[in-house]
Amino acid sequence: MIESILEALQFSFMRHALLAGVLVSIACGIVGTFVVVKRIVFVSGGIAHAAYGGIGLGYYVKYSLLPLLFAGGDAAGDPRPGSWPLLGAILFSLLAAVIMGLIQRRTRQRADTIIGVLWAIGMALGIVLIDLSEGYKVDLMSYLFGSILAVERSELLIILGLDVLIVALVALFYKELLAISFDETFATVENVPVDAITIALLCLIALTVVMLMRVVGLIMVIAMLTIPAAIVGHFVQDMKRVMAGSIVLGMVFTVVGLWISYAWNLTSGASIILVSGVAYLASLAIRSLRMQRVAKL
């Protein structure tokens, strides 16, 4: 087993994948904790799926708009989509975060309906834009199901940069983020800028979602974002410890998932999610056993 791990590590794509998994787990553990305690899993799902519109836009710009503008230029010749889809996803997810934030703040009812609609519109827009773009769409599936094995050095740098940004913002606004998560009304009375902080949190979720899309894919982003924090939350009752624990768990899940996917030649994103899911079910079982024991005493 050790031999096969060493063998796997000789491939640069494997090293990149491990590094990406570990780096993404940091942002994921911190932001995911807020998603779980503030109960905004659905909004996060909306942001993730709306981001698909941005991927479509990226494709469209790269394969149809740029060749049109710079006919015969370099861009047209490159078969790979480059960072256009990623940039599109960042743009769209941030946009979705702001819109959903405003909707949640402004409308009393039916916020979930509107979020569901935006979720679907983002997705549909992405598909249509990809239909409209020229050329062969080779790695579309990679955004839906992740492609951690294809992470390049430049993307690792982007992920690292986003990590630093997320950690810095959460550290700077921690007391406000905690306050709006625990008791929005009280935070308002204390003159905390609740609207701005809420939208900032949703933007942090948007950036995390874009990173996670690379690792486990759009469809499973929510699982990766919420499972580690949900598990740790069963056993720890302090926000910062939940974050730390979620980061560690996220790292363990990605590393174990990657190894399983390598050893049995399975899809990496799905392997990571299955490992997380099994761990979550196990933690539920452990918790209910503990509660039964407490009840007996």
Add this chain to the structure above:
Amino acid sequence: MKDWTTPESARWLLESKTERREVIAVRHVWAGYDHEQVLEDVSLSAYEGDFVGLIGPNGGGKTTLLRVLLGLLPPTRGEVRVLGRPVKEGRRAIGYVPQVIAFDRDFPISVWDVVRMGRLGHRGLLKRYTAEDNAVVAEALRQAELFDLRHRPIGALSGGQRQRAYIARALATQPQILLLDEPTSSVDPQVSGNIYELLRKLNDRVTILLVSHDMSAISSYVKTVGCLNRRLFYHGGQQLTAEMLELAYQCPIDLIAHGVPHRVFATHTHDEPQEDGA
């Protein structure tokens, strides 16, 4: 317990009323949600040192009035001032104790961290809590007799302890006014008594305004009472009158005063008006 029935205290009450500062001023306020008025022409004056209890049926606008006072709901008509200033400034002097109902027991936070949120208004964005903040939080916890439980997760507290934690959080804001929404709705009668005793002690320093549907508890501890059911019936008096109750509840009320001031028991012959029917 101070006896408010003696001529002395009555005179004190009268005199001080003219000298004391008006800390809450509500003038002809109308407020509500989505075209439905919940408060109609409500006027209220509370003075420094007051301990005002407002009772009223569910849906009578108790929480709405607090939301207006806290600047969470702008009135459609009328004016509200706190310490002579607009509510969004004046609310800095208010310690707010919400009703303990919709509460996430699993939220990973300690009593200490909850109470420290009372310091948010004193420490703006990008500033860390200071040693002074921690001292204020510790003092607030001691007053609420929760200091020993400060490391507990908030979800592990009993109903009464949680209520005291929210009171401690409000005290940590170093308020001049305490606003409480149904402070005893989730606790049993004995604990309820403890909470009112705590409030009476605090009333030496802060003005208190609380709303509740629990008439008997309110009327035995507060200095002045009023009835709120869309309209407010409050004259700065110590006792609920049958007239006030009838006006507020719009149903006949058997009023029995057992010779004890502030004690009022009322029996309803009809159900209380419901949320949407009222």
